[in-house]
Amino acid sequence: MTKSLLNHQKKLKQLKLIKRTMKKHINKITVVLLLIVTGWANASEQQRTLPVYEIPNSKKILETPSQQFPELKFKDETGNIISLKSLRGKVVFINLWATWCPPCIHEMPSINGLRNTFKDNDDLIFLMVDMDNKIEKSKAWMESNNYDLPVHVMDSRLPRELFSGSIPTTIIVDKQNNIVARHVGIADYNSPEIIELMEKLLNEKL
Incomplete structure (x- = not known):
């Protein structure tokens, strides 16, 4: 080879x-x-x-004990300052949100539905607080989505007991200025449970 x-x-x-x-x-x-x-x-x-979002049981919102934070102040679309103390005698629905927040947007129809449910009752006040402090942008967003919800921004510090840094956060205040409910995350605010709570709070005397 x-x-x-x-x-x-x-x-x-x-x-x-x-x-x-x-x-x-x-x-x-x-x-x-x-x-x-x-x-x-x-x-x-x-x-x-x-599921993209899991809506929690609305009954969970009723578990928060009463507290008072009368020093809270808000600024409306015209620049007027509103203190929580000045709203004594009213039931106040406060929602901390932002236009870029998907869970906030997800629950907005139910909040608008709740407002429509009680549209003839002047004793229920809605404060939709834009946490970006861009009131013109958030107002335009509300109008473009046909929501009849008044936009505000904070004009005072938010206590840690009320705001942990997460949005959406919703706070419900009774006629005595007591915080009767606080909920972090989305919820169905036009549910029978919340409507029943609102009716109960609105019927209470000072």
């Missing part, structure tokens, strides 16, 4: 070894890619099937 033939056979063996090695690694890479793609697909499927 000539030297050239031996060299040729040696090269063939080397090529076969290289092919086997490459095939082995390619198979591993293929498996990894399949796992990644399958995992991503499964995760995407789970994301599609999970």
